[in-house]
Amino acid sequence: MFKDLLRYPIIQAPMAGGASTPKLAAAVSNAGGLGFLAAGYKTAAEMKEEINQTRRLTEYPFGVNVFVPGNEVIDESAVAAYRAKIENAAKSVGATIGNGVVDDDDWVNKLTVLKEVKVDLVSFTFGCPESSVLRELQSTGALIAVTVTNLEEAKKAAGAGADVLCVQGIEAGGHRASFENRSEDDHGLLELIRMIKNELELPIIAAGGLMHGKDIAAVLAAGAMAAQLGTAFLRCPESGASPVHKAALNDSRFVQTTVTRAFSGRRARGLVNEFITENGHAAPAAYPHVHHMTKQMRKAAGEKGNPELMALWAGQGHKLSREKPASELVELLMEELKGERFAGMEIRELSMNESAPMHLLLLADPSRDMVEDYLAKGICFIAERAKQFLGVYVLLQKGTDTMEIKNIAVDENHHGKGIGRHLMEHAIGQAREQGYKKLEIGTGNSSIGQLALYQKCGFRIVGVDRDFFTKHYSEVFYENGIQCRDMIRLSRSI
Numbered sequence: 001m002f003k004d005l006l007r008y009p010i011i012q013a014p015m016a017g018g019a020s021t022p023k024l025a026a027a028v029s030n031a032g033g034l035g036f037l038a039a040g041y042k043t044a045a046e047m048k049e050e051i052n053q054t055r056r057l058t059e060y061p062f063g064v065n066v067f068v069p070g071n072e073v074i075d076e077s078a079v080a081a082y083r084a085k086i087e088n089a090a091k092s093v094g095a096t097i098g099n100g101v102v103d104d105d106d107w108v109n110k111l112t113v114l115k116e117v118k119v120d121l122v123s124f125t126f127g128c129p130e131s132s133v134l135r136e137l138q139s140t141g142a143l144i145a146v147t148v149t150n151l152e153e154a155k156k157a158a159g160a161g162a163d164v165l166c167v168q169g170i171e172a173g174g175h176r177a178s179f180e181n182r183s184e185d186d187h188g189l190l191e192l193i194r195m196i197k198n199e200l201e202l203p204i205i206a207a208g209g210l211m212h213g214k215d216i217a218a219v220l221a222a223g224a225m226a227a228q229l230g231t232a233f234l235r236c237p238e239s240g241a242s243p244v245h246k247a248a249l250n251d252s253r254f255v256q257t258t259v260t261r262a263f264s265g266r267r268a269r270g271l272v273n274e275f276i277t278e279n280g281h282a283a284p285a286a287y288p289h290v291h292h293m294t295k296q297m298r299k300a301a302g303e304k305g306n307p308e309l310m311a312l313w314a315g316q317g318h319k320l321s322r323e324k325p326a327s328e329l330v331e332l333l334m335e336e337l338k339g340e341r342f343a344g345m346e347i348r349e350l351s352m353n354e355s356a357p358m359h360l361l362l363l364a365d366p367s368r369d370m371v372e373d374y375l376a377k378g379i380c381f382i383a384e385r386a387k388q389f390l391g392v393y394v395l396l397q398k399g400t401d402t403m404e405i406k407n408i409a410v411d412e413n414h415h416g417k418g419i420g421r422h423l424m425e426h427a428i429g430q431a432r433e434q435g436y437k438k439l440e441i442g443t444g445n446s447s448i449g450q451l452a453l454y455q456k457c458g459f460r461i462v463g464v465d466r467d468f469f470t471k472h473y474s475e476v477f478y479e480n481g482i483q484c485r486d487m488i489r490l491s492r493s494i
């Protein structure tokens with residue numbers, strides 16, 4: 001499950017063109033986030049080497065992002081006209097305009113390597129591969145994320161069998177991940193998360209303009225499971241972005257970002273500089289042709305310290321970026337996130353008219369009516385301190401791994417003396433006997449010690465059943481390193 005890859009709901013975005021390095025990905029993963037390598041523009045062999053390097057630097061999971069090749073028909077005359085228009089700019093830094101060639105970014109070989117080296121998470125950008133490609137990678141144990149920019153793409157990715165959707169809002173730095181180069185169906189991130197969440201059940205990674213823990217809290221509240229930050233990590237010392245690019249992000253010369261095809265022939269968000277101002281309006285939709293044409297010029301400009309002819313990819317929040325080692329940035333983001341009382345948790349009333357979306361709840365002091373009602377609705381729960389009907393404790397788990405333990409006999413003497421622990425030990429024993437490796441539980445008024453114990457036993461804590469617990473525990477959870485992402489407040493007035 002995607003959730004299992006996350007210790008913190010913070011992902012460092014894959015950033016092709018040099019910014020994503022094994023050092024950056026490993027530093028983020030080691031700090032509790034999820035690092036990403038960007039395979040775009042690299043050969044399969046280079047990608048493999050980076051995966052190996054990253055594995056030497058971290059034992060934790062990280063992702064690898066791959067560009068999906070397109071087969072767009074381009075307007076050759078528009079490309080030729082653009083070449084003529086930008087030739088002088090290239091000359092000004094001693095470069096020439098390259099050939100507008102098409103390539104598939106070593107697609108087939110990259111897939112072969114990814115199957116061979118078995119990574120935890122593969123994300124795709126610029127399209128959604130065939131279902132068979134996703135299935136083959138999934139059969140190696142990889143989870144698949146597909147980057148989407150609108151609802152239609154999200155539905156296609158879900159239909160193809162993606163495990164996770166990386167939802168990219170219009171605020172995002174770098175290339176628009178749209179499946180079609182010509183698509184201009186862009187959306188603000190929060191709106192897009194809500195729209196997709198309303199229709200699809202896949203976990204969501206939110207990307208675009210997220211710079212602070214408060215921003216992460218906002219996308220988690222909107223329904224995302226994790227936040228993916230690109231620009232925020234660009235100024236880290238571990239980032240391979242050029243010094244000119246890093247400096248420009250915080251330079252008063254650059255006040256605006258825009259979405260442009262000027263550098264690559266595909267829409268991308270970057271700082272507005274002279275090259276974009278002069279050529280953006282004339283750039284054709286021709287990717288990767290224009291990318292290859294401007295490559296030498298961009299490189300030469302970088303070497304000469306000239307930001308005006310470089311692609312300074314940046315999200316709308318670039319002015320809020322902070323120059324810090326990646327591990328410190330992850331910690332700081334997490335501190336800021338913690339400051340948001342309910343951040344990272346989905347809190348809502350569960351009405352008795354809906355079937356339970358959560359895996360399990362632990363009820364404190366339920367009435368018999370309540371228990372019977374929940375049972376009738378097929379809601380999963382474990383009842384604690386149900387004095388009235390000792391011996392009718394029920395533990396059910398929904399989902400594909402359905403499990404049911406009924407009528408756990410509890411010795412009355414246990415009551416009030418760690419009965420929850422007794423129950424859980426019993427449940428764990430039963431689960432093991434039945435071959436379950438993992439249970440998901442929710443919990444009510446258990447002690448922190450119990451929560452820690454459950455988590456140690458491989459349980460995921462998903463719910464808390466009382467209002468005041470949500471407030472109190474959201475902070476205590478974090479302090480004790482207990483991951484509780486989906487808080488569910490049960491309605492008592494049934």
Ligand SMILES: Cc1cc2nc3c(=O)[nH]c(=O)nc-3n(C[C@H](O)[C@H](O)[C@H](O)COP(=O)(O)O)c2cc1C
Binds near residue numbers: 147210313
């Ligand atoms: C320099 C740069 C390079 C990027 N390269 C990639 C890439 O190779 N693959 C990808 O899926 N997204 C890429 N992105 C987009 C990010 O994945 C992410 O959507 C974006 O950074 C989020 O917006 P933010 O920059 O405002 O945080 C890139 C972004 C930047 C800034």
